[in-house]
Each structure stands twice: as structure tokens, then as C-alpha cells.
Amino acid sequence: MEKYFKHKLVDLFLKVYTKKLDFTQSRVEFNDLEEKNFSNIIIYSTTALGDFLMNTPAIHAIRNRFKDAFITLICHQNFKSYLEHGTDWDKIITWNNKVNHIPNLLKEIKKSGTPDLAVILHSHNPYDYLSAIMSGAKFVFRDNYNENKLIEKWLTNYVDSFRGHVIQRKLELIKPLGCETTSKSCIEMRTPRRVNSIKKNNIHIGFQMGASSSERCWPVKNFVRVASQILNSDNTARIVLIGAPNDIYLQQEFMELLSSKYHSRIDQLIGKTTLIELTQKINKLDLLVTGDTGPMHIAIALKVPTISLFVTAVPYATGPYQDPELHKVILGAVMPLNYKIHSHIMDVISPDKVISEINTILHNRE
Known part of the structure; x- marks a missing residue:
């Protein structure tokens, strides 16, 4: 009114x-x-x-x-x-x-x-x-x-x-x-800042754990499970945590749940980068795992492969629109029975599904 x-x-x-x-x-x-x-x-x-x-x-x-x-x-x-x-x-x-x-x-x-x-x-x-x-x-x-x-x-x-x-x-x-x-x-989306080409000797996988609302955040425990699997199977891979300052609590939870043997291979960048620096960091990634977020769109604009997780958001409206060969959307259905089984609605997307898609994307880039 x-x-x-x-x-x-x-x-x-x-x-x-x-x-x-x-x-x-x-x-x-x-x-x-x-x-x-x-x-x-x-x-x-x-x-x-x-x-x-x-x-x-x-x-x-x-x-x-x-x-x-x-x-x-x-x-x-x-x-x-x-x-x-x-x-x-x-x-x-x-x-x-x-x-x-x-x-x-x-x-x-x-x-x-x-x-x-x-x-x-x-x-x-x-x-x-x-x-x-x-x-x-x-x-x-x-x-x-x-x-x-x-x-x-x-x-x-x-x-x-x-x-x-x-x-x-x-x-x-x-x-x-x-x-x-x-x-x-x-x-094609564009970033206003030019970014430098990057040469890397190992795999860098980014995690954007925060989102505009809690219902769009895939639970941290799932990111930890994915990270553990990736780091265990490739001893040169690194996980890069990105996000805004108000997402620092997610990074803290992630580090608490992750085995200490992997801590040295985690780049904890949440709340530490300007948008200009964030764009450069995303450009260094081989892959970004994310919900429907601003960093997802930066990655798409930079032609960095993404795995985007959609349950309550609508991918046909705000998901990847260009370069479909670079981006995988994992879509979970909202159903009444899901609320009985899962403590968080985003849990309908399983870590195993995300791990499988990561392996497929990285294999195809070789």
C-alpha cells in the first residue's frame, strides 16, 4: 500500500x-x-x-x-x-x-x-x-x-x-x-576492467558460498565434502574461497569442518578483495562453483567455466546465457517431501552430483 x-x-x-x-x-x-x-x-x-x-x-x-x-x-x-x-x-x-x-x-x-x-x-x-x-x-x-x-x-x-x-x-x-x-x-556480458591472461601450473577451483539470501546458499558442509574429494584426488589442486565481507562466517565454518591436512591448500579470500581484485582472482580460476550470484556473472563474462546451483532461483532468467559449453547448471526441484528429508532446501543438490560435474568439466579441458 x-x-x-x-x-x-x-x-x-x-x-x-x-x-x-x-x-x-x-x-x-x-x-x-x-x-x-x-x-x-x-x-x-x-x-x-x-x-x-x-x-x-x-x-x-x-x-x-x-x-x-x-x-x-x-x-x-x-x-x-x-x-x-x-x-x-x-x-x-x-x-x-x-x-x-x-x-x-x-x-x-x-x-x-x-x-x-x-x-x-x-x-x-x-x-x-x-x-x-x-x-x-x-x-x-x-x-x-x-x-x-x-x-x-x-x-x-x-x-x-x-x-x-x-x-x-x-x-x-x-x-x-x-x-x-x-x-x-x-x-555476451562484459566486465568494465581489462584482465590479464594467467598461466598456472595447477588446478584452481573457486567456491562462492554466499548468496543474496540464505535459501540460495548451498550448505557449507556440502562445499567441504566437494573440497575434500577434489583435494584428495589431486594433490596439486587448490580451493579458492571468494565472497563479500558478510560471508566471512561461511569461510570460518568451512575451515572448521575441513580436515586440517588440507588447510594449506585453501586460499581464504572472502572479504579480502575489491571488485577489481575479485575479477582478477576469478580470471585465474579453472572453474567456479556458485549459486546465482554476482561472481557467477563475472565468471561467465570472463569465460571461466562455472557450475551453478539453482533450486529457488530461476536459471532460465538469471543463469548462464552465453557459451553454454562452458557452464553447467545443476537444478534441484522444490517439493514438499524435500522439506521432510533435508534440513535446507538446497540440500536437494547432492555433493556427489557436483563432484561428478567438476570431474567432467576438468577432464574436458585437458
Whole structure:
């Protein structure tokens, strides 16, 4: 209910601000354009790292379509340093999605002139499209995930009922701009930082044990069982633990459960790397075992093989989309009887299944 009132207030404000009942006239104006050439574009991607990486194919397509345009990327503060040297945008502005920070956001946008086009790939409504219209953008494209008439009336174009991968959703949204969206390379994610090629003498397998919610975390005991099997069968292999600072407790549990004879072959990197450093570390891996996480998307972008574990998340929407030969999705079913058998829903994926897939991937790389 609170969200509805926010949308209603924004709707009333925009009617006064624009002196119009809605933004639908922009659709007619867009279709009437003989040449859809835009010189100043703002792109919103202000949520999680995984969201941003899945937005990179669309951002790259926009850059390729409008090579001479000045493109401003509006992102989350946490990713500013990671994105600073990206080649698909000319300027970065950070925004926390809060209404009280809109004046500063508009000030920063206007420093580069009034935008012709706003593309909202992933952000929080209603303040994203509010700020886009207040910036003076003539056309506003937004990826909507739910039908909402109070949002739709203020958009030039939107997607809200697409069943498929998130990457393809974004490409469908920008297709009317004349962007190339059909070639195989169009769906490839990109990291904004260049990474160095790595030469290794032994196998490095990464474990991303944390996730956005506990129900998406494969239990630590299962990671320990996989690690023990791999380290026992290959005395040169190393396990690399990666993750955010709030995942350190998972690393501590892992080390407590793992036999001490293997401790020297564990790289404990959870909470110790910046995003730039994390990207370099993932690039060194031969394989990453992970849930539906930001690091999974980094690995995919870097063409590092992954084994991704999905039970409550939906792989057809957020799992690997490019290079299917490099990535194995293990999908577990949610069923009432599973709750009787397993203490955690992710336990429906067995360590033996993961070990088998690891062995297959490593064998195929030889």
C-alpha cells in the first residue's frame, strides 16, 4: 500500500511538473522521428552487481548504435571504482535510489547537458522514471517487471511480460532504438576492467558460498565434502574461497569442518578483495562453483567455466546465457517431501552430483 501511494504522489507531481496527464505523446514523437539519432543518453543500472553485468550487453549495444553520443551511466555507489574505466560510457554518476538525492542527481546529469534519451535497465521505481523525466529526457525506456499503469503512462517504451532471460529482456527493450540485438555476440556480458591472461601450473577451483539470501546458499558442509574429494584426488589442486565481507562466517565454518591436512591448500579470500581484485582472482580460476550470484556473472563474462546451483532461483532468467559449453547448471526441484528429508532446501543438490560435474568439466579441458 505504501508503494502505491508513492506512485500516486509521483503521478500527481509529474502532472503538475510536465503540465501533461502522461508521457504517452512521447511514443508518437518517437515513431515520427525520421532518424533516431541521440547525442546525450543516460542509462540507469543502480542495483546489484549481477543485475549490472546482465545489463552490459544492452549497454554495449547502445554504445555501438550511438557511437558519437555522450553516455552517462547512473550506478550504485558501491560499484563506482569498478566501473570508472568502462569504455561503453563517458561519465558515471552514483545514486542511492532515494528521492531526497534526486536534486543532486539532476545537477550532475545537467552538467553534461539535457539528455535526449533515458534508458532505465534496472533501478528502483518510482524515483527512477521521476528523475529521468525531470532531467528533461524526451524519451524514457524502462524495463518493468510488473504491470503498473501509474508507471507505464510515464514511459515511451517498456517491457513487462517477457518470459526469458534477463539479458534478452534488456535487448528487447532497446530494439526500437535500432540497436543490433540478434547476433551471437550481442548476449555476451562484459566486465568494465581489462584482465590479464594467467598461466598456472595447477588446478584452481573457486567456491562462492554466499548468496543474496540464505535459501540460495548451498550448505557449507556440502562445499567441504566437494573440497575434500577434489583435494584428495589431486594433490596439486587448490580451493579458492571468494565472497563479500558478510560471508566471512561461511569461510570460518568451512575451515572448521575441513580436515586440517588440507588447510594449506585453501586460499581464504572472502572479504579480502575489491571488485577489481575479485575479477582478477576469478580470471585465474579453472572453474567456479556458485549459486546465482554476482561472481557467477563475472565468471561467465570472463569465460571461466562455472557450475551453478539453482533450486529457488530461476536459471532460465538469471543463469548462464552465453557459451553454454562452458557452464553447467545443476537444478534441484522444490517439493514438499524435500522439506521432510533435508534440513535446507538446497540440500536437494547432492555433493556427489557436483563432484561428478567438476570431474567432467576438468577432464574436458585437458
